[in-house]
Amino acid sequence: MARRAQPIAALSAAVVLALTLGTLAAVFARASGLPELGPADLAALRFTILQATLSAILSAALAVPVARALARRRFPGRGILITLLGAPFILPVIVAVLGLLAVFGRAGLFNRGLEFLGLPPVTIYGLQGVVLAHVFFNLPLATRLILQGWLSIPAERFRLAASLSMGPSEIARFLERPMLRSVLPGTVTAIFLICLTSFAVALTLGGGPRATTIELAIYQAFRFDFDLGRAAALASVQFVLCLLAVLLAGRAARETGFGAGLDRQVERWDAGSVWLKVQDAAALILVSIFLLLPLGALLEAGLPRLATLPAPVWESALRSLAVAVSSAVLILVLALPLALAAAGRRQAGLWEISAMLPLTASSLVTGTGLFILLRPFFAPGDVALPVTVLVNAAMALPFAYRSLLPPARDAETDFGRLAESLGMTGLARLRLVTLPRLRRPLGFALGLTAALSMGDLGVIALFAGEETATLPLQLYRLMGAYRMADAAGAAVLLLGLSLALFWVFDRGGRVNARA
Amino acid sequence: MRLPLVIAGVLAAVPAMAQDKPVLTVYTYDSFVSDWGPGPAVEKAFEEFCGCDLKLVAAGDGAALLSRMQLEGASTEADIVLGLDTNLTAAAAATGIFSDHGLAGVDYDLPVEWDDPMFAPYDWGYFAFVYDKTKLAEPPADFEALAASDVKILIEDPRSSTPGLGLLLWVKAAYGDRAAEIWSALADNIVTVTPGWSEAYGLFLEGEADMVLSYTTSPAYHLIAESDDTKAAAPFSEGHYMQIEVAAKVASTDESELADRFLAFMVSDDFQKVIPETNWMYPAVTPEGGLPGGFETLIAPERALLYPASEAERAREGALEEWLAALSR
Numbered sequence: 001m002a003r004r005a006q007p008i009a010a011l012s013a014a015v016v017l018a019l020t021l022g023t024l025a026a027v028f029a030r031a032s033g034l035p036e037l038g039p040a041d042l043a044a045l046r047f048t049i050l051q052a053t054l055s056a057i058l059s060a061a062l063a064v065p066v067a068r069a070l071a072r073r074r075f076p077g078r079g080i081l082i083t084l085l086g087a088p089f090i091l092p093v094i095v096a097v098l099g100l101l102a103v104f105g106r107a108g109l110f111n112r113g114l115e116f117l118g119l120p121p122v123t124i125y126g127l128q129g130v131v132l133a134h135v136f137f138n139l140p141l142a143t144r145l146i147l148q149g150w151l152s153i154p155a156e157r158f159r160l161a162a163s164l165s166m167g168p169s170e171i172a173r174f175l176e177r178p179m180l181r182s183v184l185p186g187t188v189t190a191i192f193l194i195c196l197t198s199f200a201v202a203l204t205l206g207g208g209p210r211a212t213t214i215e216l217a218i219y220q221a222f223r224f225d226f227d228l229g230r231a232a233a234l235a236s237v238q239f240v241l242c243l244l245a246v247l248l249a250g251r252a253a254r255e256t257g258f259g260a261g262l263d264r265q266v267e268r269w270d271a272g273s274v275w276l277k278v279q280d281a282a283a284l285i286l287v288s289i290f291l292l293l294p295l296g297a298l299l300e301a302g303l304p305r306l307a308t309l310p311a312p313v314w315e316s317a318l319r320s321l322a323v324a325v326s327s328a329v330l331i332l333v334l335a336l337p338l339a340l341a342a343a344g345r346r347q348a349g350l351w352e353i354s355a356m357l358p359l360t361a362s363s364l365v366t367g368t369g370l371f372i373l374l375r376p377f378f379a380p381g382d383v384a385l386p387v388t389v390l391v392n393a394a395m396a397l398p399f400a401y402r403s404l405l406p407p408a409r410d411a412e413t414d415f416g417r418l419a420e421s422l423g424m425t426g427l428a429r430l431r432l433v434t435l436p437r438l439r440r441p442l443g444f445a446l447g448l449t450a451a452l453s454m455g456d457l458g459v460i461a462l463f464a465g466e467e468t469a470t471l472p473l474q475l476y477r478l479m480g481a482y483r484m485a486d487a488a489g490a491a492v493l494l495l496g497l498s499l500a501l502f503w504v505f506d507r508g509g510r511v512n513a514r515a
Numbered sequence: 516m517r518l519p520l521v522i523a524g525v526l527a528a529v530p531a532m533a534q535d536k537p538v539l540t541v542y543t544y545d546s547f548v549s550d551w552g553p554g555p556a557v558e559k560a561f562e563e564f565c566g567c568d569l570k571l572v573a574a575g576d577g578a579a580l581l582s583r584m585q586l587e588g589a590s591t592e593a594d595i596v597l598g599l600d601t602n603l604t605a606a607a608a609a610t611g612i613f614s615d616h617g618l619a620g621v622d623y624d625l626p627v628e629w630d631d632p633m634f635a636p637y638d639w640g641y642f643a644f645v646y647d648k649t650k651l652a653e654p655p656a657d658f659e660a661l662a663a664s665d666v667k668i669l670i671e672d673p674r675s676s677t678p679g680l681g682l683l684l685w686v687k688a689a690y691g692d693r694a695a696e697i698w699s700a701l702a703d704n705i706v707t708v709t710p711g712w713s714e715a716y717g718l719f720l721e722g723e724a725d726m727v728l729s730y731t732t733s734p735a736y737h738l739i740a741e742s743d744d745t746k747a748a749a750p751f752s753e754g755h756y757m758q759i760e761v762a763a764k765v766a767s768t769d770e771s772e773l774a775d776r777f778l779a780f781m782v783s784d785d786f787q788k789v790i791p792e793t794n795w796m797y798p799a800v801t802p803e804g805g806l807p808g809g810f811e812t813l814i815a816p817e818r819a820l821l822y823p824a825s826e827a828e829r830a831r832e833g834a835l836e837e838w839l840a841a842l843s844r
Contacts, residue, residue, distance in 0.1 A: 030586070040839070094714055098721060106667070106706065107722035125707045200710050203672060204718075208708045208842045216710075220674040223578040224835075226585050226606070312550040372586065379592065381572060461545060461575050473545075479713035481551035482736045482795065484720050 009341035012334045013354035019394045020357045023369020024235050030372055031229030037237075041217055045237065048213045051127060051202060052195035055134035056188045062135065063142035063187070064180065066287045069280035070143070071150035072268045081284070082147075083503050085291050086140045090451040090498045092472050093200045094479070095298065095491040100124075100133055100205075102297030109293070129205035134198065138191045140291065145190070145402060148441060149183035150176070152406055158268060168276060183406070189249035190402055193242055193359035214238055218362050228368075235365040242360035246353050298491055305489030313474050313490050317497060320454050320471040323389050324501055327453035328446045330393040331400050335445060338397075339404035340434065343412045355401035358394045366391060367459035384463035388470065392453035399452075400445035404438060411437040443509015447502035454498040471497075538568045539773045541762075542593040544580055545573040546794075553786075553793040560785040567773055576711075577677050577760075581607055588612060589767050594774045597637065597762035597781075602680055602831065604634050604761060604824040614766035617775060621782050624801045626757065626819035634761035634824075637781050638796040641755035641816050642681045643748035644668060644726040645733045651725045654749035658686065662700035667724040669706055669715040673835060676711045677758070680831065682728050685756030687834040688820040694834060698841035705842070731755065731813050736795050739809045747814070754818025760796070 070082065088096055103109050104124045111121040124132065153175055161171050199215035206212075214234050221230035335355070342351035370387060371380060415433050419425075435442070457472045469477065471494050478487040548554040548571045558569045572593070574583040581603045584596060589612050599607050607613065616635040623629050625639055644661075646654050655661035661668070671679030687694045706724045709715040719727035726749065734746040762781060764774045780786055787798035791807050798806075822830050 043843075094717065097714070098717060101718065101721055101723060105718075105721065105723050200714070203675075204707060204709050204714055206707070208702075208705060209672070209839050210843050216672075216674065219710075222582055224674045226582055310550065368582075368586070375587070461573075462579075469549075476713060477546060477549035477551065479717055480546040481549060481793075482716070482733070482740070483551060484717055487717075 006341050006344075008333075008337035009351060012338050013351065015334065015390075016354045016357055016394055016397060019366060019370075019391065020361045021239070023361070023366045023373065024232055024239070026369040026372045027228050027235070027365055028232040031227075031232055033229055035227060035230045035233060037230075037233060040212075041214075041234065041237075044212045044214050044217045047202075047211060048196060048215075049241070051130045051134070051198070051211075051213070052192045054127075054131050055138065055195040056192035058131060059135045059138040059142045059191050060146070060184055060188045062287070063139055063146050065279070065283040066139075066143045067146035067150055068176070069283045070147050073280055073284075081288065082144075083499060083506065084295075085143060085287065086448075086451075086502060087295055087495060087499060088136050088291055089138065089140045090448075090455045090502070091495060092455050092457060092475060092491070094204075095475070095494070096137065096294070097133065097201060097204055098301075098488075098491075099294030099298040100136055102301075103293050104129075104132065109297075125205055125207035127206070127211070129207070130198070130202050130211060133201045133205050134191075134195045136291065136294070137201075138194060139287065141194075141399065142187050142191060143287075144444065145187045146180070146183055148403060148444075149179045149406065151440075152410060153179055168273075185249040186402055186405075189245050189356070190359065190398060192245055193356060193398070196238060196241060196360055197362060215362055215364075218364055222364055222368065231362075231365060231368075235362045238360045238362060239357070242356060243353060246356050250349070250352060295495070298488070298495065301485075302488035302490075302492030305485050306492055309486060309489050309493065312469070313471070313478070313486070313493070316469045316471045316474040317493055319385070319468070320494075321497060321501070323385060323392065323470060324450040324454040324498075326389040327393040327396065328450040328501075328505065330389060331396055331445060331449040332442075334393060334397050335400035335404055336438075336442070339401055339408045342401075342405055343408035344416075356398050359398045361395075363391075363395075363459060367462040370459065371462055380463045381468065384460060384468040387463055388460045389453070391459050392456050393449060395456060396445075396449035396452045399448050403441040403445050403448075407438050407441050408434070440509045443506045446509075447505030450505055451498040451502040454501060455494055536566065536568045537770055537773055538570055539565070539594050539770050539777055540570045540572060540592050541595040541597055541777070542572050542574055542580060542583065542591075543596075544576045544598040546576075547571070547598055548573040551793065553789045556789045556793065557786055560789070561777065561780055565773065565776060565780075567770075569777075577603060584612065585610055591765060591767070593765050594768040594770045595762055595764055595777055599634065599761055599763070600677065601757075601759045601761070601821065601824050602677075602684065602827045604631070605828045607763070608633055608824075612765055612767065613763040616762075616764055616778050618778055618782065621800065623782075623799050624797070625759065625799060627759075627821055629759075631761070631824070634763045635778055635782065636759050636761050636799040637786070638790045638794055638799055639757060639759040640796040641731040641748075641757055641819070642678060642685055642728065643731040643733075643751070643755055643814070643816075645719070645729045645746055645748050646726040647745050648747050649745050654726065654747075656750070657752045658689065658697050658701070661704060662697065664704070666704060666726060667706045668701075668704050669718050669724040669727040670708055671712055671715050671728060672708045672710055673831070673838060676709075678712050678715075678728055678730075679708075681756050681758055683834045683838055684822055684827065684830060685820060687830055687837075688756060688822060689753035695837040695841055698838055699844070702842055702844070708842070730758075730796070731816065732791075732795050732797065732810070735791070735807075735809050735813055738812065739792060739807060744812075750814045750816060754820045755816040757819050757821045758796075759799075759821070 101108055114121055157175055197215050198213055202211050202213045203216055214237060218231045218234045221227045221234060338351050338355050374383060411434050419429050419433050455472055460470050460473050475487050475490045478490055546552045554571050558571060561569050574580045577598050577600055580598050613633050615632045618635050623636060625636060629636055655664050655666055670682055673679040673683040686697055690697050715727050716729060731748040734748055737743040737746045764778060768774050782800050784802040787800050788802040790796060790798040791810060
């Protein structure tokens with residue numbers, strides 16, 4: 001399988017490289033001379049790495065107890081909770097920030113609570129706010145990635161553990177920690193890279209120019225100085241950081257070696273104690289409050305305006321749905337071959353790096369580069385939607401790849417030799433062996449891509465022609481026209497549609513699977 | 516059998532007719548073309564008499580518009596660029612792609628003299644701190660009073676936002692060499708610095724600060740569109756920095772005559788009367804019948820501050836360094 005996937009994977013990788021390094025090269029080519037990076041850029045680099053590291057470690061650390069609780073408990077509404085917990089990740093930044101501020105802002109619920117108790121208020125603005133917001137965005141992603149790790153431990157291993165009278169601490173030692181060892185490095189890297197390119201969150205909640213990130217410096221180079229060389233040089237720094245992070249994570253990750261299972265329903269004989277139940281309940285309740293309260297605030301603000309939203313908003317919602325579904329279809333072609341090709345090798349180096357590259361691409365550089373590359377051939381307004389579909393799919397590739405890789409690897413190690421010995425290759429093997437084992441992560445990957453694509457402003461603002469506004473762009477336009485209440489309504493519409501898309505795809509991946 | 520043929524003939528003729536019309540391409544900023552901006556009404560009014568197809572192309576905001584012109588250079592499809600402001604016109608003129616507007620004898624209602632031969636103004640406004648009268652009874656009367664008070668403000672980053680740049684130049688124009696000192700004193704009043712106007716204004720409406728950097732005309736939106744008279748702009752005794760938004764004709768246009776007609780239309784009543792209640796700015800030429808009811812309640816600053824286009828670029832470099840140094844501490 002893996003060998004067959006190589007040529008298609010090479011094609012996917014080529015598309016990704018063109019979109020990331022290719023657009024960067026296009027910007028470089030238009031620049032006049034290479035600038036030197038000064039002390040201000042070094043300060044930006046320091047702050048960028050600091051906030052991204054803190055955000056990544058904290059998100060992953062908090063996600064472990066939540067994923068563990070979700071993995072070993074079954075309760076009514078569990079599926080809906082998992083879907084809802086994913087909501088922050090797919091929201092447009094400014095919407096999520098407004099939701100967070102409704103809870104943690106100067107006039108937010110939290111500070112009103114403190115005031116009621118006679119305590120001094122705490123401020124969200126500063127490094128703490130940047131990290132809080134990044135954890136809010138990325139805790140759901142971390143939880144999902146780690147939860148998939150837990151679900152990949154075959155039921156037979158827990159059965160064996162139970163028959164050997166292993167308690168929770170032995171299970172943690174022999175099953176859970178090895179699994180975390182293989183899942184956590186990738187999770188932390190993914191979130192580190194997401195936070196690396198943060199711009200609006202870092203600036204809005206960072207409280208001022210102290211919170212200048214590389215991405216903001218790129219923005220400044222483009223808009224304030226119109227210095228393409230500077231922008232491209234800063235974007236290259238981001239790519240180098242990406243490369244280092246991916247290589248480090250690759251060294252840190254260890255194979256689990258749990259071997260194959262029969263996909264039986266997992267039963268957890270070890271999790272019956274009251275103390276563990278209380279622990280899991282606490283983790284789930286706390287994370288629900290943290291993630292769902294800001295969403296509740298958004299709903300409260302937006303629901304009353306939903307029915308009276310102006311017609312152009314609904315039109316753009318339809319357009320965004322089409323963009324989202326197209327991106328999801330495209331991600332199949334991009335992510336699956338890459339994951340399968342990487343699964344066949346011990347060192348996935350090149351595939352891994354191509355799959356993670358889009359995370360560090362500055363959207364302004366990608367957009368400008370695409371603009372330079374495409375303009376000789378097309379009117380930018382005419383290709384606005386296809387370009388948006390492509391860029392949105394590429395931006396979702398790292399997540400799709402991350403969730404497909406571990407099960408693809410397991411399918412290869414567990415069933416690869418059997419399939420080889422049966423002479424099963426090509427489409428038959430894909431259909432009978434690989435796809436059934438990838439069904440759940442595929443559903444997740446497609447759903448995530450569709451939802452992300454729905455909410456991402458992407459490059460549409462650079463290309464937008466007549467009649468091509470997507471829902472996120474329309475939301476920003478409403479805000480720009482003072483219509484904050486309508487914008488809140490549009491945000492609820494966006495949230496609802498994104499979650500519905502995610503749920504439909506994710507559900508599709510879980511048909512016949514009771515987990 | 517004849518009727519279908521006629522219908523088919525008409526259908527075939529419609530696109531042909533549409534193609535025969537000359538197309539005038541106007542690059543502008545995103546909120547101009549938005550369904551809630553001036554774009555739709557302007558397009559309708561111009562197409563009624565021009566016998567042409569007016570194509571409005573959105574390119575982010577004012578600064579993004581300039582980047583796009585710098586990227587496209589002389590090969591641009593634009594015939595007109597509309598939406599730069601006086602802080603950007605020097606850099607725009609340096610691209611060498613614009614020609615003179617040729618408008619003469621226009622009686623602008625601007626607080627300053629206008630004699631730029633290349634860029635013609637279509638609207639303008641004053642930057643100001645907007646506050647809620649029910650929450651802040653006595654707003655500070657100038658920057659020094661603001662810095663001395665514990666009033667909390669939201670501002671935009673000059674590196675990514677036009678109002679942010681306006682504030683930077685406002686303080687510089689009012690205080691000159693003392694600008695850095697003013698910024699240091701203001702540091703503890705600033706709740707946060709947002710990437711753009713929308714974020715700052717959104718945060719302000721959520722109650723995150725007492726005042727937000729916006730325009731003197733902002734309260735008119737709340738009054739006229741929402742019947743809410745609680746918002747007001749604080750008059751500052753130093754005077755208020757202005758934003759004048761302008762348009763220019765691309766020299767390489769192949770629709771030169773049509774472009775001239777558009778610029779003439781731009782300073783006429785049909786265009787100008789759309790501006791106040793869509794762009795929420797002052798029209799460059801007050802239309803017949805005056806400003807919409809509600810605009811008379813707005814503050815009228817006694818002094819208008821504005822760097823000439825040629826000085827704005829030089830002033831902003833030094834001012835940005837001071838701003839970064841004062842707020843990074």
